[in-house]
Structure formats: structure tokens, C-alpha cells
Amino acid sequence: MDGMAAFQDPELCQGLLARLESLLRACGRPVRFMEVCGTHTVSIFQSGLRSLLPEGLTHLSGPGCPVCVTHDAEVGAMLELARRDGVIIATFGDLLRVPGPDGKSLKHAQAEGARVRVVYSPLDAVNLAGENPGATVIFPGVGFETTAPGVAGAVLAARERGLGNFCILSCHKLVPPALRILLEKSPGEQERGIDAFLLPGHVAVVLGLAPFRFVAEEFGRPAVIGGFEPAEILSALCVMVSQIAEGKALAVNAYRRAVDDGGSPAARAVMDKVFLPCQARWRGLGLIPASGLELRPEYERFDALRRFGVSFGDPRPIPGCRCGDVLSGLITPRECPLFGKTCTPQHPTGPCMVSTEGSCAAWYRYQGV
Numbered sequence: 001m002d003g004m005a006a007f008q009d010p011e012l013c014q015g016l017l018a019r020l021e022s023l024l025r026a027c028g029r030p031v032r033f034m035e036v037c038g039t040h041t042v043s044i045f046q047s048g049l050r051s052l053l054p055e056g057l058t059h060l061s062g063p064g065c066p067v068c069v070t071h072d073a074e075v076g077a078m079l080e081l082a083r084r085d086g087v088i089i090a091t092f093g094d095l096l097r098v099p100g101p102d103g104k105s106l107k108h109a110q111a112e113g114a115r116v117r118v119v120y121s122p123l124d125a126v127n128l129a130g131e132n133p134g135a136t137v138i139f140p141g142v143g144f145e146t147t148a149p150g151v152a153g154a155v156l157a158a159r160e161r162g163l164g165n166f167c168i169l170s171c172h173k174l175v176p177p178a179l180r181i182l183l184e185k186s187p188g189e190q191e192r193g194i195d196a197f198l199l200p201g202h203v204a205v206v207l208g209l210a211p212f213r214f215v216a217e218e219f220g221r222p223a224v225i226g227g228f229e230p231a232e233i234l235s236a237l238c239v240m241v242s243q244i245a246e247g248k249a250l251a252v253n254a255y256r257r258a259v260d261d262g263g264s265p266a267a268r269a270v271m272d273k274v275f276l277p278c279q280a281r282w283r284g285l286g287l288i289p290a291s292g293l294e295l296r297p298e299y300e301r302f303d304a305l306r307r308f309g310v311s312f313g314d315p316r317p318i319p320g321c322r323c324g325d326v327l328s329g330l331i332t333p334r335e336c337p338l339f340g341k342t343c344t345p346q347h348p349t350g351p352c353m354v355s356t357e358g359s360c361a362a363w364y365r366y367q368g369v
């Protein structure tokens with residue numbers, strides 16, 4: 001059996017499920033764990049793991065999908081920029097349908113004549129700027145610590161090439177400050193609390209273990225970095241539940257084949273060279289201190305907001321959308337009154353239904369209405 005297939009081996013998974021069940025019995029109480037990574041969300045649903053989890057172990061999908069946490073105000077700024085003369089918005093495709101103020105998206109702006117192009121990397125956007133010297137190319141930087149180093153690299157590349165017509169709209173989010181807010185809101189050991197975190201493997205590749213230790217040390221909840229194959233997820237859950245059974249709370253790296261405890265100093269260095277932490281707006285979670293990234297003063301000429309005199313407004317929330325409660329683990333998608341009725345993947349009302357990594361979209365696709 002080759003390396004990857006080993007992590008999908010049914011016998012191994014059955015053994016781990018049996019172990020998980022016995023650890024859960026030893027806990028003597030139900031356990032609610034939250035993952036904060038779109039890839040974990042999809043993997044848990046797609047592999048069928050969610051329906052195999054022992055009774056008493058509840059899976060919550062937190063704010064781990066990059067487009068789901070992109071705030072209405074940020075989408076509003078993208079739309080405002082898209083309307084400006086001579087602007088090309090160069091974006092990843094999954095941002096196109098994310099609804100902003102009044103349900104409008106970049107897709108609508110494109111239909112109304114705005115120049116919106118799909119790119120596959122931030123460097124593609126830099127190249128687009130090189131090919132269109134008469135236009136200003138704006139790349140909306142969304143996502144977490146995984147994507148920020150690539151966007152920082154694009155800013156450095158544009159500076160190196162002397163491109164004055166490239167800039168970014170930084171909507172990046174940092175995961176650890178969001179976990180802190182969720183824990184501060186979460187009562188723990190109660191009906192709707194979060195007992196433990198399955199930490200995002202991709203973000204941990206960049207950050208390592210240290211930025212997540214506070215989950216265990218300050219809040220007394222296990223925090224386990226896990227991989228994405230079924231056996232890796234189950235192993236991480238066993239580590240988590242065994243801690244609860246033993247009355248412990250530790251931050252553990254259970255994804256050693258990809259994550260170094262120290263993370264990637266090179267990726268963090270390029271990110272730190274270009275960005276500074278700043279307050280950021282999260283869809284559903286509101287303003288969180290030091291949870292976003294803004295360009296350092298020496299790179300501010302690459303800041304689209306500054307260049308075009310645009311600011312993040314204060315749009316009205318989408319009526320009836322409960323994405324904030326879904327992302328906080330307070331309700332399941334099915335408990336949103338719009339789920340499967342007016343809100344579907346074909347016609348999403350809220351951002352959690354847009355991306356395949358969104359909690360509502362995953363529920364719709366794999367659990368049904």
C-alpha cells in the first residue's frame with residue numbers, strides 16, 4: 001500500500017473508530033470538537049467520516065473557509081473598486097459569487113461591464129499588470145496564513161519589476177486571534193460549547209505549533225494539528241478525546257509528515273516583510289483585533305484602498321442569514337431558516353453556501369436538506 005492509501009485504509013479507520021468510541025466512553029460525557037479549515041470540512045463530509053463518528057462526538061465547522069469569512073464590507077470595497085475606470089480585478093474564482101451588500105457579487109459587477117478576470121495565483125495578477133500597462137490590476141488578497149505569503153511574494157515581485165499598476169486589497173485573516181474570540185464566546189462543557197480544536201494542517205505548516213498553545217494553556221482545551229486523510233483525522237480525534245478522558249489539555253502536532261513544530265520561518269519572513277497585523281472584519285464574528293494584515297508603510301503604494309480613496313463601509317447584514325452563528329458553532333446549517341429554501345449552492349444567500357469548503361454548502365451536498 002502506498003503512503004497516501006495507507007491513510008485511507010478501511011481496516012485502519014475501523015480500528016481508530018473503535019478506539020475513539022472507547023475513549024469517548026472513558027470521557028463519560030459528550031464531546032464537541034471544532035475544525036477551522038475548509039479542507040477538513042470537505043474531507044470529513046466527503047469521506048463519510050461525519051456519519052461514522054461515534055454518538056456523543058459532535059463535529060462543528062468553524063470559520064475555516066476563506067471566502068465565507070470575507071466580510072460584506074470587504075466585498076463592498078471590491079465592488080466599488082471594480083467600478084472604477086481603468087481597473088481590472090484579478091481574483092481567484094471562488095470569490096466571484098460571494099455576496100456583498102444587497103446580495104451583489106463580483107459576478108454581478110462583471111455582468112454590468114466591470115473588468116473582472118479569474119487568475120490562479122497572485123503572480124498571475126502581477127503578470128496581468130505587466131501585460132496591461134494602461135490599466136491598474138487589483139488582486140483581492142483573501143484567506144489565511146496559507147495564502148498571505150504568496151500575496152506578499154506578489155507585492156515583492158511587482159516592486160522588483162517596477163510595476164506601478166499593480167496593487168492588492170488585503171482582506172487576509174489570521175487564525176489564532178479568531179480561535180481566541182470563539183473560545184471567549186464558548187462556554188465549554190455545555191450544550192453549545194467547544195471542547196477542543198482540530199487545528200488546520202495547512203495554516204500550521206506556516207505557523208507551527210507555538211501560536212496555538214494558548215488554546216490549551218489559557219483555555220484548558222485540547223488543540224491538535226491534524227492531517228486531511230480519514231485515518232489522520234481519526235488519529236487526531238483520538239489524541240484529543242484521550243486528553244479529555246485523562247483531564248488534560250495540550251497542544252499537539254499529530255500531522256508530523258507535513259508540519260514542523262516550528263512551522264515555516266521562510267514563509268513567515270516574507271509575510272512579515274510586507275504585512276503588519278491589523279484589526280480585521282470577519283463575516284459573522286465582527287471586528288477582531290490583530291486578526292488581519294495590512295501593508296507596511298514602505299509598501300503602501302500597493303494598497304488599493306489608499307490608491308483609490310476607498311474604505312470599508314458598514315453595510316447592512318444579509319437579512320435572515322445565520323452564517324455568523326454557523327461559523328461560531330452555535331447552530332448547524334440546517335437550523336438556518338433559509339437553508340435549502342432560498343439559500344442553495346445554485347442561489348446562495350450567504351457566503352457559507354458559496355464555496356465548496358463552506359459549511360452550509362458541505363451540509364447541503366453531503367447531508368441533504
Ligand code: SF4
Pocket residue numbers: 320321322323324326333336337338339340343344348349350351352353354360
Ligand atoms: S444557509 Fe445560507 S443564509 Fe443560512 S447560514 Fe448558511 S449561507 Fe447563510
